[in-house]
Structure formats: structure tokens, C-alpha cells
Amino acid sequence: MKIYNHLSDFSKLNNAVVTIGTFDGVHYGHQKIIRKLVEKAKNSHGESVILTFFPHPRMIIDPENQDLKMINTINEKAKILEGLGVDHLIITPFTRDFSNLSPQDYIKNILVDTIGTKHIIIGYDHRFGKDRSGNLTDLKSAGQHYGFDVEEIAEQDIHDVAVSSTKIRHSLLEGNVSLAADYLGYAFSIFGRVIKGDKIGRTIGFPTANIFVEETYKLIPGDGIYAVTVEMSQLEDKDSLPEYKTYKGMAYIGQRPTINGMTRNIEVNIFDFNQEIYGQDIKMNFLKFLRHDVKFTGLEALKIQLQQDKEDTLTYFKSLS
Structure with a gap:
């Protein structure tokens, strides 16, 4: 084209x-x-x-x-x-x-x-x-x-x-990514660059990649936790073409009320992955809404909930196979 x-x-x-x-x-x-x-x-x-x-x-x-x-x-x-x-x-x-x-x-x-x-x-x-x-x-x-x-x-x-596009926008803003996918014929996705965050997730065993979306006009789904797949290139050496690999994970959108966050963040915990990917472009495909954003009493309570979120996400992926 x-x-x-x-x-x-x-x-x-x-x-x-x-x-x-x-x-x-x-x-x-x-x-x-x-x-x-x-x-x-x-x-x-x-x-x-x-x-x-x-x-x-x-x-x-x-x-x-x-x-x-x-x-x-x-x-x-x-x-x-x-x-x-x-x-x-x-x-x-x-x-x-x-x-x-x-x-x-x-x-x-x-x-x-x-x-x-x-x-x-x-x-x-x-x-x-x-x-x-x-x-x-x-x-x-x-x-x-x-x-x-x-x-x-x-x-x-x-x-x-x-x-209609309007119906799809409303579905996404409500977090209903499954219904949006039915309308679209494919999973809604966000493409962005991995930037440095404050690394709080690492301290509780759930490291996240913070995503910066350059296009300010791009719609971001409603706050909450989502089951996602993450696509990123795996460049073996500078003379070869990049190969793209897909990982499972769970994404978070919100202001992180548990730590009194002031800005809206897009973060993803990629399962079975421990590489440094700052500056890399990745694509997140939103598959299922898991729960709304909640303010917890502290990081320990948040950690317990994230463990449950991961179990729920893995259960969802198993249901697809």
C-alpha cells in the first residue's frame, strides 16, 4: 500500500x-x-x-x-x-x-x-x-x-x-475491552515506549514496564487491571532483522491511589520476563478487564491483590487454550 x-x-x-x-x-x-x-x-x-x-x-x-x-x-x-x-x-x-x-x-x-x-x-x-x-x-x-x-x-x-466508532469508544472508556474487540474484529491495542518509573513494583515482586504513549489523541481505556499480551522485537544483532515475540501479562491503568499517585500511569507486568527494556517500543493488546482500580491500605495489601490478579489472568489465558 x-x-x-x-x-x-x-x-x-x-x-x-x-x-x-x-x-x-x-x-x-x-x-x-x-x-x-x-x-x-x-x-x-x-x-x-x-x-x-x-x-x-x-x-x-x-x-x-x-x-x-x-x-x-x-x-x-x-x-x-x-x-x-x-x-x-x-x-x-x-x-x-x-x-x-x-x-x-x-x-x-x-x-x-x-x-x-x-x-x-x-x-x-x-x-x-x-x-x-x-x-x-x-x-x-x-x-x-x-x-x-x-x-x-x-x-x-x-x-x-x-x-460504530462511538460505541467502541464508550466500551473502551468503561473498560469493556472484550465488547470493543467484538465490534472491532481484533483486540484493541496501545503502542508506546518503555520509560523509567519509580520501581515500586519491584519492591513487592511485581516489576512493571511504564509505557509512554506519544500521541495525545490516542484513547486510553478506563482505569483498572487488564489481561494483555505484549509484543516486542528481539534484535539478536545489528545486522539481522528483528524478530517479534509475544508475552502474557497484566496491565494497570490509573493514578496508583495506594501510594497517592498524582498522574495517570500505564504499566504492564510481563510474565516470565526479566530483561531491561527502557527505551524500547512495545505493543499491548487488551484482552479482558479484570477489576477496577482500588486504594489499598498499604503495599502489602496491594501485593496480595496483585497475586490474585496474576492468578486470574493466568486462568483467563488457560481458558483460551
Whole structure:
């Protein structure tokens, strides 16, 4: 898959099969649309193109509202789309100027003159252009003029899936990572760098890797303890490609109330692992919510609970086999 960080980087195609959207989460409903896009491109000897936006349009149109968090970072989204077989991903910077394009200019300047659209697959309720005034009727009318077909994703098809990015965000914020995975079709994950912490976990037999997530717009699940898998590279020597290994573990999200913590932490206790990995990037896949964050009477009480959490996590993994 070729990735373009601006429309000006894209070379017009002879037969572009296009869909448009933010596709946050690339959930089960999105995947249904994208598979249809890829299949149509192959059957018509064309090339599949996804036009997406970054930052999310709501972040630009309503900048005072900082509550909106994304299920995927832009890099995570690109990796999922590549796995679905998409040929081209255009990541358009969403700006005020872009949002003020008239529907007519949007269609002619972007879809026709820049991309070379011959077929577009779009939802029944898709809106575009200034004040979101453009709609499916405008696209169909323009298609007759410019020579592209419009395939509508019917309302019933979308509602049959019964899933949305908003539902997934709510599930994750409530800690319900299992339900989020059902909607997504894959486990929600966090990608971040291991940084130094205060090493309190080591003193009670549960050393943790503290994770720093660079992208401030990335959604972090609700506070609590989770069963997770951890993926990290194992680089044997500088001349070889890294091999990725997966470990089991339990993750913690919260402010560590037992020690009167002041900041929200993301930590993971990796089972059967004792290497120093400061500065390394790791990926955590959230599989099951175990319990809410609790303030204990002291570190000894916390240690007893963590031992139980580990047992519960191992029991969960055994249930999968």
C-alpha cells in the first residue's frame, strides 16, 4: 500500500475506485465497506483508494472540545488498512480551508482532477464540503457529468452491523475491552515506549514496564487491571532483522491511589520476563478487564491483590487454550 500525506503527493489514476471517511477503529462495519472497495477495484482492473483525514474533522471544527480521543493512531490505522489489501491511502490534513471547500469544488478538484475517480463507494448519509452541505444526490449528479459511478451503501447494510466508532469508544472508556474487540474484529491495542518509573513494583515482586504513549489523541481505556499480551522485537544483532515475540501479562491503568499517585500511569507486568527494556517500543493488546482500580491500605495489601490478579489472568489465558 502506498501512503500519501497530502493530496499534492498523489498522482492521478486512470481508474480509481474510491471511498472516503475517517474510519476510526477500522471496525467491523468499516471492514465491510473496504472489502467491497478492494473487490470492486480488482474486478474492474482499477486501483483502490481511501481518502481519510487527519486530524479528525471534529478536532478542527470544534477545537475547544478536547474530549474526542481516537481508537487508532494514524499509523495504526494505516497498518490495518494495508492488511485489508488497499492500494492507496491518502491522509489529507484537515484544515479550516479544506472544510470551506464547496461541494462542487470538492468533487471536481479532489475526486476528479486529483484522484481520477471512476467509481466511488459511499454511505447513504455521507456529507461533505462547506457546512457538510454536499450529499449523495450531489455526488450522483456530478458523476453523470464527470463520468464516475456512485455505489451507495444502504442504510440497512450499515445498521445490520450495529456498530460504530462511538460505541467502541464508550466500551473502551468503561473498560469493556472484550465488547470493543467484538465490534472491532481484533483486540484493541496501545503502542508506546518503555520509560523509567519509580520501581515500586519491584519492591513487592511485581516489576512493571511504564509505557509512554506519544500521541495525545490516542484513547486510553478506563482505569483498572487488564489481561494483555505484549509484543516486542528481539534484535539478536545489528545486522539481522528483528524478530517479534509475544508475552502474557497484566496491565494497570490509573493514578496508583495506594501510594497517592498524582498522574495517570500505564504499566504492564510481563510474565516470565526479566530483561531491561527502557527505551524500547512495545505493543499491548487488551484482552479482558479484570477489576477496577482500588486504594489499598498499604503495599502489602496491594501485593496480595496483585497475586490474585496474576492468578486470574493466568486462568483467563488457560481458558483460551
